[in-house]
Amino acid sequence: MKKKDIKKLCIAAVLCSIGVVGSLVNFPVFGSKCAPIQHMINVIAAVILGPVYGVSMAFVTSLVRYLAGLGSLLAFPGSMIGALLSGIVYMLFKNKLLTAVAEMLGTGILGGLAAYPIAILFMGVKASNVAFYAYVVPFLISTVVGSVIAYIILLVLDNRKLLDEFKGQLEE
Numbered sequence: 001m002k003k004k005d006i007k008k009l010c011i012a013a014v015l016c017s018i019g020v021v022g023s024l025v026n027f028p029v030f031g032s033k034c035a036p037i038q039h040m041i042n043v044i045a046a047v048i049l050g051p052v053y054g055v056s057m058a059f060v061t062s063l064v065r066y067l068a069g070l071g072s073l074l075a076f077p078g079s080m081i082g083a084l085l086s087g088i089v090y091m092l093f094k095n096k097l098l099t100a101v102a103e104m105l106g107t108g109i110l111g112g113l114a115a116y117p118i119a120i121l122f123m124g125v126k127a128s129n130v131a132f133y134a135y136v137v138p139f140l141i142s143t144v145v146g147s148v149i150a151y152i153i154l155l156v157l158d159n160r161k162l163l164d165e166f167k168g169q170l171e172e
Contacts, residue, residue, distance in 0.1 A: 007170050008049050012057040015041040015049075019061035023070040027142075034138050035071065038062075039146025040153070042083040043103045047096060047154055048167060051087025058083035073122055077114035078139050082107030096154045100147040108140030115139065 022037025038061060045054035058079035065071030085106030090099040115135040119125040157163040 034142035036146035043150035046086035054083040078111030107143040112136035112139035
């Protein structure tokens, strides 16, 4: 394993830890536990680590949250789709604002829609009790809050020239 891969793995582990602890700040909606910190770390991971590490980090964070009772099965589609989309958008455009918006669309819209069949199949939610788009609004609220926080953090780091320095150290 290369030194830069070990550094990225360590950053992903720290972000996972922040995501798990940060999930203590959540609000329940239709069996989901919306956690804005998850979306914050997704955007930060997209910019610093890229889509592969970002999706892996989102999966591990969701798994630990679920096993610890701090999240539901619905964390998987929301966080992973958001992490993938934001990671790809940053990789293609190197634009932090577009990356935050991609997280919002990926988690809020696509993840919200993907949560519906999971809730029906694995969580005992009756299809007649919940609309197909029922998870979109709570997921959007959660991801907008987290993505805006991440965008502000990234702007501050960028203005102080710390973001490029940090990313440069990861490539050594």
